Amino acid sequence: MNEPTQPATVRVFIALAPPDDAKDELARALRPAYEAYPRLRWNRIEDWHITLAFLGELPATTAPLLREPLAELAAARRPLGLALRGGGHFDERVLWSGIKGELDALHALTTDVRAVIAQCRIPFEERPLRPHLTLARARRDDPSSVPKVAADLAGFSGRPWRTERLHLVASNIGRGPGPIHYRDIASWPLTGEAPAARP
Template identity: 75%
Template structure:
């Protein structure tokens, strides 16, 4: 008997993930901010990602549909060459690192992914892509920590890296005010289709 059955719905998104050495490089640049702003809710480094399409709460039965179309798209798409660069914020509450490199390719991949999701009959909020990597969130009563931390990242330029996999990710909210937890449902290597 399965003690932890799969939930009937999942919060799902499609994303890219920087490699560990690129994340470590950014984490080193963030050390002063970690020390200066411990009150921020810092995302776990292993959860850092670049969202291409946020699909929201989906029935678990939608996941197999997504697997086949996303696997085929990844197989036919070359790896993107990206980098992490600088920092910024949304509404003084969300701290992010910017994305540099093949932004045209990134936007095209996001468009392709969103078209594939729509072709599966899945409705989602198709907001314009603003490529970023979310680092931390501030509490409502703290309007200064995130902008100050973003200013501290202004000169950060990360080394280029290839985005080698397309990730289908499920998110889970823990109990209480803790961080959101993410897990790969599946990931597919880019460019594996035979020419």
């Protein structure tokens, strides 16, 4: 009998995730939109995350190279104080909620994460960080609902929370017609103190 084959590649990113109660708070604010716009492709609440670096499709043997250096980075970095705030959209097709709080520290952590990736000689997309949670995507034949939901979210201001873990995540995006799902390859607690800023 043949053994099930493992995928030769995996789609990977590195992220932070809000705690469940912060996600539940935003989900309650979104209830009217869930009912009013059922045709939006809503992301699962358990998959909400803040992407720090998107690595794209990698050989399955490459992602494990990041485990040790990311574990060391997380152990040396303190938790960050963040909150979810407001809403917006990219190109009227992607709905998101914004992030407030220790944004300078979030950008510094992102820089360090991307330095680890570069040191591992793994190519990745060098996009500027725009901290957000992706909530939904419009279908190509119905793009008008996203700006409306973003406007309704403009006044949302969630409670503060502390980041807990750094996540190395795989997704099944592009692997069939079903919904996008994410799974942790590994995650590490943010337990330490960041070193003093460079002059």
